[in-house]
Amino acid sequence: MCLVDLVALIKESLDDILKLRNNKIKKEDESFVSKGDLLVQDIILGFCNKNLPKHHIISEELVSEKDSVWDHKGSYIVIDPIDGTENFVSGLREWGIGISIYTDGQHQESCIYLPELNEVAISGASLERFESRIHGLSSSLSKQDLEQLPSAFEYRIIGCSMYNMLSAVKGSYARYENKKGANCWDILPGLNLGLEHGCKVHVDGLPYEGQLLFPTQKYKIVVEA
Incomplete structure (x- = not known):
């Protein structure tokens, strides 16, 4: 599965995602989930179910997985639909989407996408490098x-x-x-x-x-x- 295609799909829906940033719900841990989170999750799940239907999905916004039996040699897609939801619902641009794909316990591809900053990093692609203190x-x-x-x-x-x-x-x-x-x-x-x-x-x-x-x-x- 090429995460470049998934990023393009999310990018096409960015206006709809941003319209939902004020629709938020407080969770049990006092953090927020927004309808924007859930829309991003739906887009990712639809794409993954079509392209990697045998992979198990692990997501922050799905039902608790505490009682699941985990297989270190299994096939999983680990997603964070919106990381930095507090930033997102507050109108800040510093929020992102994270995805990692494992097949038979081996890492295949990962992606970090910062939609409002128009910045993306995907396995196999080059990155501009900096020096910082x-x-x-x-x-x-x-x-x-x-x-x-x-x-x-x-x-x-x-x-x-x-x-x-x-x-x-x-x-x-x-x-x-x-x-x-x-x-x-x-x-x-x-x-x-x-x-x-x-x-x-x-x-x-x-x-x-x-x-x-x-x-x-x-x-x-x-x-x-």
Whole structure:
């Protein structure tokens, strides 16, 4: 399946997606889901079911998968319809869509798409690279966490994992770190794109090697350009 075609499909529907950013629902964890999230998910699911019907879908906005039996050699499509929903519903442009495809436990293709910034990274495609001294941080950090940061670096907190990880992959950040932990759909596209583009990638303190991650826990990650 070529994710270039899926990105084009989402791009065609961008006006309809943006019209739904004010239609939001608060979830049990106090975060928001918007009807824009759900429209993006419907577009992705329709495309995946047509092109990879035997793959199991893992998505942030589907019913809880906690009781599922996971197969590390299985075939899955891991999606985050809109990462950075708080940004999206607040009218900010820093939100993104993430997709990772695994077949028989092996990574096939990943994509990060930032629609309103018109920026996309897909497995196999080149990226413009930068040099930076900025360290990106996750928005989950507390005031106490921030007060303990070393003062020798430039820091940014954007509130969108896809934006942050892509920034590290292309070198716009020297480093991005999530110390609190993120779900698999938040990080798999960035982890795999990071490996492809020569970044140092760690998950829970160990070098990441492209393996499947499941929604059984949250993962602490570091991506260094």
